[in-house]
Amino acid sequence: MPSVISVFQRLQQAEDTARPPHAWLGALGGVALLALSVLFIWGGIELGVGSPRRLGTGAFPVLTGIALALLSLAVIVMDLRDTSDAERPDWLAFAAIGAALMVFASSVERIGLAPGVFLTVIIASLPDPSLPWRGKLLLGGIVALGCWGLFIGALGLPFDAFKGF
Amino acid sequence: MEIIAGFSHGLMVALQPENLLYCFIGVTLGTFIGVLPGIGSMAAIAMILPLTFYLEPTSALVMIAGVYYGAEYGGSIASILMNIPGTPSSSITCIDGYPMARQGRAGVALFASAIASFGGGMIGMVVMAVLAPVLAQLALNFGPTEYFAVILLGLVAASAVSNGSPVKGVAMVVAGLMLGTIGVDITTGAERFTMGIPELRDGVSLVIVAMGLFGVGELIVSIKANASGAHQNRIDYAQFYPTRAEWKAMVAPILRGGGIGSFFGALPGTGQTVASAVAYAVEKKLSPARARFGQGAVEGVAVPESANNSATQTAFIPTLTLGVPGSASMALVIGALMIHGIVPGPRLLVDHSDLFWGLVASFLIGNILLLILNIPLIGLWVRLLQIPYKYLYPTIIVLICVGVYSINNNVFDVWLTLAFGWAGYLMRLFRFEPAPLLIGFVLGPMMEEQLRRAMLLSRGDAGVFLTRPISGVLIVLTVVLLVWSILSALRAKRRVRAAMRSAE
Numbered sequence: 001m002p003s004v005i006s007v008f009q010r011l012q013q014a015e016d017t018a019r020p021p022h023a024w025l026g027a028l029g030g031v032a033l034l035a036l037s038v039l040f041i042w043g044g045i046e047l048g049v050g051s052p053r054r055l056g057t058g059a060f061p062v063l064t065g066i067a068l069a070l071l072s073l074a075v076i077v078m079d080l081r082d083t084s085d086a087e088r089p090d091w092l093a094f095a096a097i098g099a100a101l102m103v104f105a106s107s108v109e110r111i112g113l114a115p116g117v118f119l120t121v122i123i124a125s126l127p128d129p130s131l132p133w134r135g136k137l138l139l140g141g142i143v144a145l146g147c148w149g150l151f152i153g154a155l156g157l158p159f160d161a162f163k164g165f
Numbered sequence: 166m167e168i169i170a171g172f173s174h175g176l177m178v179a180l181q182p183e184n185l186l187y188c189f190i191g192v193t194l195g196t197f198i199g200v201l202p203g204i205g206s207m208a209a210i211a212m213i214l215p216l217t218f219y220l221e222p223t224s225a226l227v228m229i230a231g232v233y234y235g236a237e238y239g240g241s242i243a244s245i246l247m248n249i250p251g252t253p254s255s256s257i258t259c260i261d262g263y264p265m266a267r268q269g270r271a272g273v274a275l276f277a278s279a280i281a282s283f284g285g286g287m288i289g290m291v292v293m294a295v296l297a298p299v300l301a302q303l304a305l306n307f308g309p310t311e312y313f314a315v316i317l318l319g320l321v322a323a324s325a326v327s328n329g330s331p332v333k334g335v336a337m338v339v340a341g342l343m344l345g346t347i348g349v350d351i352t353t354g355a356e357r358f359t360m361g362i363p364e365l366r367d368g369v370s371l372v373i374v375a376m377g378l379f380g381v382g383e384l385i386v387s388i389k390a391n392a393s394g395a396h397q398n399r400i401d402y403a404q405f406y407p408t409r410a411e412w413k414a415m416v417a418p419i420l421r422g423g424g425i426g427s428f429f430g431a432l433p434g435t436g437q438t439v440a441s442a443v444a445y446a447v448e449k450k451l452s453p454a455r456a457r458f459g460q461g462a463v464e465g466v467a468v469p470e471s472a473n474n475s476a477t478q479t480a481f482i483p484t485l486t487l488g489v490p491g492s493a494s495m496a497l498v499i500g501a502l503m504i505h506g507i508v509p510g511p512r513l514l515v516d517h518s519d520l521f522w523g524l525v526a527s528f529l530i531g532n533i534l535l536l537i538l539n540i541p542l543i544g545l546w547v548r549l550l551q552i553p554y555k556y557l558y559p560t561i562i563v564l565i566c567v568g569v570y571s572i573n574n575n576v577f578d579v580w581l582t583l584a585f586g587w588a589g590y591l592m593r594l595f596r597f598e599p600a601p602l603l604i605g606f607v608l609g610p611m612m613e614e615q616l617r618r619a620m621l622l623s624r625g626d627a628g629v630f631l632t633r634p635i636s637g638v639l640i641v642l643t644v645v646l647l648v649w650s651i652l653s654a655l656r657a658k659r660r661v662r663a664a665m666r667s668a669e
Contacts, residue, residue: 028595029592029597033336036340036343040346047355051625052626053621053624053625054620055617055620056353057353059617060342060609060613060616061343061346061357068336068339068343074336075336079595087593089594090386094385094587094590097562097586098583098587100562101381101579101580101582101583101586102583105576105580105583108576109576113567117563120563124562125555125558130555131556139559143560143563147563157571158574159571
């Protein structure tokens, strides 16, 4: 298991020494917004825009969609002309936090809150190499017990602490 | 006289044991989250939102407000001791607070910041008690046309004036408006953009959007930011209380900061950060001690703290009387009220006077509680700063997961939070501010409803927005603000480019 951490450490080092990306990558954000606006304009027209006096279900999505389309074009142009460096992304944290939520979502109803929380903590703490493996396990155990006590014991939320064991 | 009667009635409401308890929980949680660098009051409010569903509306509002201004107190602690602003608006406090700490005067700086925050908060509270009823009276005459124009102005102000590119800010607001249309259309009953997912029929939950964009999104950013472990200055408890000369020097800055802060707090879009920056700049021109500014002047700590705290109180004025939030946190306040079936607007002061005056009075109580939390108990928060972040953030992630899951006992909500969390991180990476998106999301359904009503009343004539006097003025103001912010952003960019060229 310690090898997992060293892989993480190596990945982190590789990420730290890499060049920061160019700001024009931000234009990707503009493209995503443009796609979204097209989706809403199209969907809004399908829903029906109605008449000026009686605006239909699709009128507001179409209006906002047109506004966003124009704005996102401006954003794309601006970002393509930007030559400064963008922020350095932290893909490790991005992946680990995402994975932690996925683990929680797929485990809480299958194996119960306490083991689900335990696994979530372990996954979430992966990107920090300064916490040794034993520490991660201990933290997971403490938080799982704490959640059990707080949410099920004290607040009485209708969760199963353990399930399917 | 009406104000005094209202306030004393509010005091009775705020002093009810239940409200007192939630006020205490709110300010404590706020201070806690404010002390932690990287996580702002937004994330904290998002995390307690599911909890407020089970409370009385007044208790809910008192607690949310407590988190909001409690975070301003807490934010200054990390600024002073570590030179890392715990909240964005306490970044100005670093300028003089950190030098004071390096000179061994951290105790005095923390004391001054608590006292100034209290002073500012009280000024903001008085301004709110006086101004909110006046504004509400004015807004009682508003029809759908005026409402649409007010919302439009609020949205543009909140997005264009925010830091970063005004075009991106407005784009985010519009994206938020679009997000708000997902679900069943309240006017026609037709489903919009639900993709056949039954969980989306009621629309995307505000808690999920806020938790994802701010809770998860900020957390991903904060992991690296907190890993380095900044150097922390020790507090010399022997020198905790300011000297008599320092007390004297603080009075005028607190009053000026509170005045400036309450002005900017009430304006949509400006908020605490702008308030504290402007107040500091003004003080630097006016103060007899201006030469010491930046080198550990106690006035330099007092002024921004007073300003950002009075701004947190006055931010409630447009939020509650017009239903137009100036910031993302205020948008969450509106969302929380609407969940309880209370629509913020000019009628709120009449129909729910308990709620309004109870909130105003809770500012007094909350600020006193904060003074207790921040002066005798300061050691507790300082010790909290020493807890390594590696223990805290996995715990916070779990709290987010459980919080979201507990709303409907449905894991779909957790998946959706993940999607918004990732989107929030990518938005920050691409320099899009998530705050305007949330404001648009909250105001979208309201804006659409007012637009439809206005068009129906005018028989389909869109010119009514310009021909009716109040809405005409508001629309013109909106356009002026938009043009001005784009021009000033372009000018700033040109200046940067010119500076870079001359540097080469």
